[in-house]
Amino acid sequence: MITLQHAYIVVGLMFLAFAVFTALDRTHPTRIRNTLFWGLIAASMLFGPALGGLGNGLLVVALVIVGAVGKMGVGKPATTTLEERREGAARRGNALFVPALIIPLVAVGGTLLAKYTDAGAWLISSTQTTLIALGLGCLIALVVAIAWFRPPVMAPVQEGRRLMDSIGWAAVLPQMLASLGAVFLAADVGGVVGELVSQTVPLTTPLLAVVAYCLGMALFTVIMGNAFAAFPVMTAAIGLPIVVHQFGGNPAIVCAIGMLAGFCGTLMTPMAANFNVVPANLLELPDRDAALNGVIRAQIPTALVMLAVNIVLMYALAFRF
Structure with missing residues (x-):
């Protein structure tokens, strides 16, 4: 059965890949800082339950310190050229939205299957079902996009790294603000x-x-x-x-x-x-x-x-x- 912890592991491995590729990118303007930041997020996703409250609290403090030291730079990994992207966009047209549409379809469909069918209930945990189905939708959309577009092998990781570098420290705001909401509720x-x-x-x-x-x-x-x-x-x-x-x-x-x-x-x-x-x-x-x-x-x-x-x-x- 797929549980929320499996989703955390997948996300943790993704951020770990961002940290590793950033560390190997000698042209990155803030290589060490970005590596630490994405590596800390990966650690929280992969080892959060084992770290406990104090460990996770210290990890968050470390994230704040790394983010506050200075502006995080944006890497420029080489994947596909601008001409290749334009040619692919012109050839496929609006069909490019198919992978993006797969995500909400699988999220909604997986949630309904888990709720109303025995097979779905066996496959997806009844706890945080929608989040698990959303993660499955992202993975399925990624596989479809790779099989269809046939990009370089590491393009998804490198482009994901570039996107997260562009967002920077703000990527952790949803989790922190959600935690703040829980604190307000407890108070x-x-x-x-x-x-x-x-x-x-x-x-x-x-x-x-x-x-x-x-x-x-x-x-x-x-x-x-x-x-x-x-x-x-x-x-x-x-x-x-x-x-x-x-x-x-x-x-x-x-x-x-x-x-x-x-x-x-x-x-x-x-x-x-x-x-x-x-x-x-x-x-x-x-x-x-x-x-x-x-x-x-x-x-x-x-x-x-x-x-x-x-x-x-x-x-x-x-x-x-």
């Missing part, structure tokens, strides 16, 4: 927030509760920089006690759409550096700070529209199914 920040909201806004109808929950998810994500950090707080404050328990909302629908509402906040905040800094870095724009603000300004209208859509969907679906 009962959700209860405090829920009490403040109840005193400020009378949540006397399902519609008001849904609006408060979705807006709270978006606003708290803007502050925290990540919907994974906002989710446990706002769900404990409003989602579960009011939308689900008080008004009878479907918890699966409420939580799924609530997370999407939080992602709308991700589009509107510079705190979500791991997400909004990516376009500026990948395009190698000269003024990254101005580019980051430009990316956010361009995303705000879409985020507001999607937030309104999420409110409507939750109100329309959560109390009827």
Whole structure:
């Protein structure tokens, strides 16, 4: 049976490969720093359970120190040429999106198979099923892309290394902010927030509760920089006690759409550096700070529209199914 630990091992081996290839790349501008950074992440994925709380805490401190010493450089590994990529893109057209579409299809299909079929339940663990299916989707898409495009053998690893170098230290923000959300939940920040909201806004109808929950998810994500950090707080404050328990909302629908509402906040905040800094870095724009603000300004209208859509969907679906 495939478990979440297997997914961690695969991701750990990927980061270990990034560290090894960076160490061997003598042209890399910050070879030692990047090698240490990706190597520490690999260690956390591969040996996290064995390190324990103290060991993982020290590892995180080491990551912060390495990331704070200076800016991480970007390697320029040789894989395929620009002309080869343009020729391949022109020849295949929109079919290039097939590997990318495989990932969500396998993630959704694997989750449903594990839930509703005996074979799927035997193959995929019932704990964190969606994450496991997502990992399988990535691996299947990688195999399909390699068989179809026939790149150089090490191209996937080298291009992955280049991509992660472009993102830099911001790659670890989702995990750290999710951990911060768990700390807030343990400290009962959700209860405090829920009490403040109840005193400020009378949540006397399902519609008001849904609006408060979705807006709270978006606003708290803007502050925290990540919907994974906002989710446990706002769900404990409003989602579960009011939308689900008080008004009878479907918890699966409420939580799924609530997370999407939080992602709308991700589009509107510079705190979500791991997400909004990516376009500026990948395009190698000269003024990254101005580019980051430009990316956010361009995303705000879409985020507001999607937030309104999420409110409507939750109100329309959560109390009827």
